[in-house]
Amino acid sequence: MRVIIEADAAAAAATAADFIAALVRRKPDAVLGLATGGTPVSCYQLLIEMHRQEGLDFGQVRTFNLDEYVGLPATHPQSYHRFMQEQLFDHVNLQPERCQLPDGVADDLPAACAAYEAAIREAGGIDLQLLGIGTDGHIAFNEPGSSLAGRTRVKHLTAETIRDNARFFGDEASVPRLAVTMGVGTILEARCCLLLATGAHKAEAVRAAVEGPVSASITASALQLHPDVVMVLDEAAAGELQRSEYYKMAEAAERTRSAAAE
Numbered sequence: 001m002r003v004i005i006e007a008d009a010a011a012a013a014a015t016a017a018d019f020i021a022a023l024v025r026r027k028p029d030a031v032l033g034l035a036t037g038g039t040p041v042s043c044y045q046l047l048i049e050m051h052r053q054e055g056l057d058f059g060q061v062r063t064f065n066l067d068e069y070v071g072l073p074a075t076h077p078q079s080y081h082r083f084m085q086e087q088l089f090d091h092v093n094l095q096p097e098r099c100q101l102p103d104g105v106a107d108d109l110p111a112a113c114a115a116y117e118a119a120i121r122e123a124g125g126i127d128l129q130l131l132g133i134g135t136d137g138h139i140a141f142n143e144p145g146s147s148l149a150g151r152t153r154v155k156h157l158t159a160e161t162i163r164d165n166a167r168f169f170g171d172e173a174s175v176p177r178l179a180v181t182m183g184v185g186t187i188l189e190a191r192c193c194l195l196l197a198t199g200a201h202k203a204e205a206v207r208a209a210v211e212g213p214v215s216a217s218i219t220a221s222a223l224q225l226h227p228d229v230v231m232v233l234d235e236a237a238a239g240e241l242q243r244s245e246y247y248k249m250a251e252a253a254e255r256t257r258s259a260a261a262e
């Protein structure tokens with residue numbers, strides 16, 4: 001696991017955006033796994049700037065989002081469909097037919113989940129999956145206790161997640177109780193996973209994910225089993241890590257080495 005600790009949230013977002021942009025430049029038809037929530041917003045803003053100012057081209061890129069609330073149509077202001085539209089899709093040249101999110105209003109949700117998995121496979125799999133982390137250690141909506149081999153399916157949200165997400169809905173009562181989410185098994189099949197976490201409220205979940213045991217109680221800890229994971233943190237989110245000096249030393253050495261190789 002590569003752990004990158006940046007000084008602040010803005011620097012962490014820039015590092016995450018640079019990873020995504022480098023992939024899109026290297027592989028113009030890359031398949032990106034995208035995330036919603038407060039954390040990726042500044043990363044998406046930087047990608048929009050790169051598109052506008054440097055012509056970063058998303059014309060052939062495909063995207064798959066991690067999750068969507070059950071019962072919210074794409075037009076609902078708090079749906080993740082709408083979030084992606086407003087935060088990224090409307091501002092870059094992604095082709096609408098190449099951008100998919102799980103369907104939270106399908107009549108047959110299990111069939112829609114299976115179709116989503118099939119669409120990811122047919123696209124050749126996800127090259128880079130952007131992830132956030134919940135204060136309960138979840139990735140996507142894989143709440144504590146989720147199978148580490150799980151696939152896209154419907155999950156009940158924990159009280160903690162409902163509380164955390166109430167800020168987007170105005171009150172807890174309005175937060176949907178169910179979501180369609182990629183499983184941890186789905187996520188682990190991405191060729192690279194990039195988890196972005198900022199803020200002291202994420203520090204304990206980050207510590208458990210990076211330095212705790214692999215456990216379904218902290219589903220982000222399953223990333224320890226993946227061979228190509230980058231954790232991009234700010235100082236606050238890294239605040240509980242025991243080995244932060246080691247990660248910083250290793251990252252500085254890695255940057256010196258790659259600068260010398262260029």
Ligand code: PGA
Nearest residue numbers: 037038039040132133134
């Ligand atoms: P946040 O959510 O970015 O809004 O903190 C992260 C998550 O729940 O995965």
